[in-house]
Amino acid sequence: MLTGVSHDLRTILTRFKLQLALAGDSADLDNLNQDVEDMQSMLEGYLAFARGEAEEDVGQLKLSDLMNRLTLEGELHEKTVTTSVEGDDNIRVRPNAFTRLVANLASNAYRYANTVHIDAKHSSKWLTITVDDDGPGIPERSRDDVFKPFFRLDEARNLDSSGTGLGLAIALDIARSHGGNVTLSDSPMGGLRAMVRVPA
Numbered sequence: 001m002l003t004g005v006s007h008d009l010r011t012i013l014t015r016f017k018l019q020l021a022l023a024g025d026s027a028d029l030d031n032l033n034q035d036v037e038d039m040q041s042m043l044e045g046y047l048a049f050a051r052g053e054a055e056e057d058v059g060q061l062k063l064s065d066l067m068n069r070l071t072l073e074g075e076l077h078e079k080t081v082t083t084s085v086e087g088d089d090n091i092r093v094r095p096n097a098f099t100r101l102v103a104n105l106a107s108n109a110y111r112y113a114n115t116v117h118i119d120a121k122h123s124s125k126w127l128t129i130t131v132d133d134d135g136p137g138i139p140e141r142s143r144d145d146v147f148k149p150f151f152r153l154d155e156a157r158n159l160d161s162s163g164t165g166l167g168l169a170i171a172l173d174i175a176r177s178h179g180g181n182v183t184l185s186d187s188p189m190g191g192l193r194a195m196v197r198v199p200a
């Protein structure tokens with residue numbers, strides 16, 4: 001995914017720059033030139049960071065610490081958050097990457113819903129983390145598309161333009177790199193249920 005995204009974006013950015021260069025150097029274009037420069041350095045920075053995370057070593061992470069962090073984040077957004085943990089509190093994952101994976105799912109719930117429940121179950125075979133919310137959910141027909149980089153549902157664009165549509169693509173990438181998966185379904189709370197499952 002990273003390779004695909006970086007290639008596509010670099011191609012478009014190169015085209016932008018070429019067209020800007022051809023348009024001459026009127027002062028009107030200075031802002032546009034600066035925006036393209038900023039976009040390029042953001043993209044490079046993001047990719048460097050993501051590549052670094054992919055190379056992170058497996059280590060220990062405490063589920064309770066992860067839950068506390070996600071709860072705080074929700075409270076900052078003035079959302080109602082509850083959590084539950086069942087089984088061994090210590091998990092072996094790539095800590096930064098795995099934290100980002102669950103944080104991406106939680107941040108979606110905080111963006112699109114008001115009440116959120118995050119549940120972790122750690123058995124001898126699987127680690128399952130479920131994020132339930134009471135938001136608008138995602139219609140069944142779009143549940144594959146939302147994992148595609150930069151794909152956002154129209155309502156999301158109207159609601160809040162600050163997202164980029166990368167959160168779920170990154171989450172799936174990280175889950176797969178742990179040998180697991182992310183699935184979406186209807187939540188008993190009325191909104192979306194996003195579930196991560198990785199081998200314990």
Ligand SMILES: Nc1ncnc2c1ncn2[C@@H]1O[C@H](COP(=O)(O)OP(=O)(O)OP(=O)(O)O)[C@@H](O)[C@H]1O
Pocket residue numbers: 104108109111112113133135136137138146147151152153154155156157162163164165166167168169191192
């Ligand atoms: N909990 C949710 N409830 C309703 N819609 C959701 C939820 N999570 C994701 N979506 C929909 O799926 C789209 C893709 O989600 P994703 O996390 O990939 O991107 P984003 O949240 O729009 O931006 P980013 O995560 O990059 O800031 C969202 O734009 C939104 O339309």
Ligand SMILES: [Mg+2]
Pocket residue numbers: 104107108163166167168
């Ligand atoms: Mg998101």
